[in-house]
Amino acid sequence: MGHLTHGEFFSKLTELFDYRKNQDHGTINLVQKRLSYNTTTTTDKTDPLADLNPSTSLPVLIRATNAKGKDRRKEKVKLSTVVEPADLEAFYGRYADVCKKGMGALKPRDRTKRKKQSRKKKPAGVGAGGTSMMAIP
Amino acid sequence: MPYYEKSEDWLHQSALLLQARPQTTRVTTSYSLRPAIRPSKAEKLAAKEARRAKESTINSKSTNSTTSKTSTTPAASTTEEPPKDATAAAQKPPRGHLVLKTFDPHSGVCLKYKTSKAAEVGRLIQMLGQLGRRMAALPVDEAKEASAAQVQAQGGDVVMGDAAEEGTAAAGSGTATPAAGGASTPAATGAGGAGGGQGKKKKKGKR
Numbered sequence: 001m002g003h004l005t006h007g008e009f010f011s012k013l014t015e016l017f018d019y020r021k022n023q024d025h026g027t028i029n030l031v032q033k034r035l036s037y038n039t040t041t042t043t044d045k046t047d048p049l050a051d052l053n054p055s056t057s058l059p060v061l062i063r064a065t066n067a068k069g070k071d072r073r074k075e076k077v078k079l080s081t082v083v084e085p086a087d088l089e090a091f092y093g094r095y096a097d098v099c100k101k102g103m104g105a106l107k108p109r110d111r112t113k114r115k116k117q118s119r120k121k122k123p124a125g126v127g128a129g130g131t132s133m134m135a136i137p
Numbered sequence: 138m139p140y141y142e143k144s145e146d147w148l149h150q151s152a153l154l155l156q157a158r159p160q161t162t163r164v165t166t167s168y169s170l171r172p173a174i175r176p177s178k179a180e181k182l183a184a185k186e187a188r189r190a191k192e193s194t195i196n197s198k199s200t201n202s203t204t205s206k207t208s209t210t211p212a213a214s215t216t217e218e219p220p221k222d223a224t225a226a227a228q229k230p231p232r233g234h235l236v237l238k239t240f241d242p243h244s245g246v247c248l249k250y251k252t253s254k255a256a257e258v259g260r261l262i263q264m265l266g267q268l269g270r271r272m273a274a275l276p277v278d279e280a281k282e283a284s285a286a287q288v289q290a291q292g293g294d295v296v297m298g299d300a301a302e303e304g305t306a307a308a309g310s311g312t313a314t315p316a317a318g319g320a321s322t323p324a325a326t327g328a329g330g331a332g333g334g335q336g337k338k339k340k341k342g343k344r
Binding site: 027029034060100103109 | 159160161162163164165166167168169170171172173230231232233234235252253254255256258259262263265266268269270272273274275
């Protein structure tokens, strides 16, 4: 399957996340790795550590799936795109936006915990305050 | 493999692994949803109901006339059960969590980090970006990254701890400062108590 352009990838990824929003279970897997499939630069036979310090920078492969197994092959969505080294920062900027919007089921930064803590402390404080209030008049 | 407590540790170790095996290492981000009420619990309840129903049917089999009634009632109860679960699920949105995994199939090293906080997503994607730079074999200015990691360590995860402690600190200061004010003001000891009371009232207003 061919790789998508960044725009297509992001639009499909948002679709994937939106689809997941309407369900109460499921998984989305995002994978990134160095694209080393059709690269001719590495010559492992001459130098076993050639891949540690490649002369040129390599593209990064990004994949996204909805984690459906073999038995649901028809429902499986597989997206992939290749990010050239020059586009990395721009790509990750958009990637972060899409992921932030898509991962809505994570816990929001909540302040209820603090409130609960203060409430727990309040009775003791109020008790002390009550005595002082009694002492004022 | 165990999960790392801090995302910075995960990033550091992942970067090292990527440095050692840049060709084969992959980073997987898994975002999964789970219903707020686990199906296992609901199933357990349903199983209990079914068992009870069975027992009742067994008991009632001795009296032939009631079997038909008992057989209908459990069915009715089971039909009642799912809507309850459904409403509960509707009240509580499904929980999500995010697992970051760095895996190298050649050496079998697997590094994981798990979180359920939405606030962390941006930072984690930024980390993915840093790892992406390493994957692309772009020059990484490590000093900058290290400093950024430190800043994140101080301003990110640790702040969460601070935030948790903030309540206590605020409570402590709330009680302490008015008392000091009372001591300094010429309104004497009674005012000190009043000041404490005011401080508490102010706190109430803030909330």
